[in-house]
Amino acid sequence: MSGNRLYRVEGLVLKTSFLGDRDVLVTLIASDGSKLTAMAWGARKLTSRKMGHIEQLNQIDVTLYRGRNMPSISQVQSMDNFQILKGNLERLSQSLYITELVDGFAMEANSNPELYTLFLDCLHALQDSNANHMIVPFFQFNLLSVCGHMPELYRCVECGHVLDSYSNRFCIELGGLLCDNCKPELWRVRFVNDDTIDILRLFNSSPNFPRSSTTSEDIYRELRSILDKSIRYWLDKDVQSSDFMDHVGRYSREQVV
């Protein structure tokens, strides 16, 4: 019977928290996109065989033992440590931000393989990129998309009419662009630049992470503002790590200037 209690999972470590003097609670997103929490007993001991493998942002192959309350980690092997990414403060801050978003949107026992693939692809893109600040907005847009909240960019979210290319009115709460005739009274409507809409539509049509970024600072700020507020709306809480990411990013841009 005990053999049935062991099962293997591939996943990415979202966060770890210490319990007592010895144990670590590991939260990971499995390759099927569901979130799970497992206990790594004794992992904080200096000679532990698990601690190095269960670090945050590691891609791991883990054998779990199905316990009465929660699974415990029996064996674990890291598949990718994203070492280059972790050695660069700006990329690390971006990775922690996207990790917090995945932690917020992923749900226990709810399969969403596209979410796992998107997260993994984003970590690879951050690892391989060279100061490409469009990776995070691309991830934000696609995160909303794979979680069923993709902004509507081609039809009016109020009346459903196909939009011409000059519709510049966006409503976060309704989740997309509005035509000129619709004026929702309950929700705030904001005006967005043509270039910002073009980038959002490009994100919608492109399957791959952008390899370069040539956007102006103003457009980038508007893009981030729309996506940040959309994520804040659907997540229904503040994203704690965004301040640190913006702080580090601002410092890096000043250094480049």
Place this chain on the structure above:
Amino acid sequence: MNDQVSAPSPVARLIRELNRLPGIGIKSAQRLAYYIIRLPSEEVEGIAESILGVKDKIIYCSVCQNLTEVDPCELCNDPHRNNGIICVVEEPLDVLAIERAGFYKGYYHVLHGVVSPMNGIGPGDLRIKELLPRLNNDAVKEVILGVNPTLEGDATSMYIQRLISPLGIKVTNLARGLPIGGQLEYADAVTLNRAYQGRIEL
């Protein structure tokens, strides 16, 4: 929970207060409470006085930010220590661990935590800004970043290194690698890589 409800109210309050401490669950709190009840009055007074005393008498050292009774602390007041080195650590307990080992004779700086973006702890929540004025005199030649080798510890190290590097002061990290008593075959790739990079000639 039934024990707590049926316990006399002073006992229930003690259980509730003990339960607020980190790592103390309701069962442990109940055991501790009934242990305290069985202790002689003088011993209980000693425990209560020490808890109150810790809150009244302990302050932060204005130099190294460690917990102390006098300001500056004993370590910062020691003229025999090497004023060319400052070791930056996460917590006051780390100072005790290094002092216990007995090899380090420089000064310290305690951050009281690490950058933890996902928990909303940024550089502004740590005692980093108190470190920078200490580096403005020519005496300090090296800053040792002695934070824990975790992702958050590394983020903190990189952030501090970024602040200090324009000052032209040498910034070093404690070596990472294989623990004594550990086994090579179970080490992860990062640990092995760090151990390889930090190898020393025999």
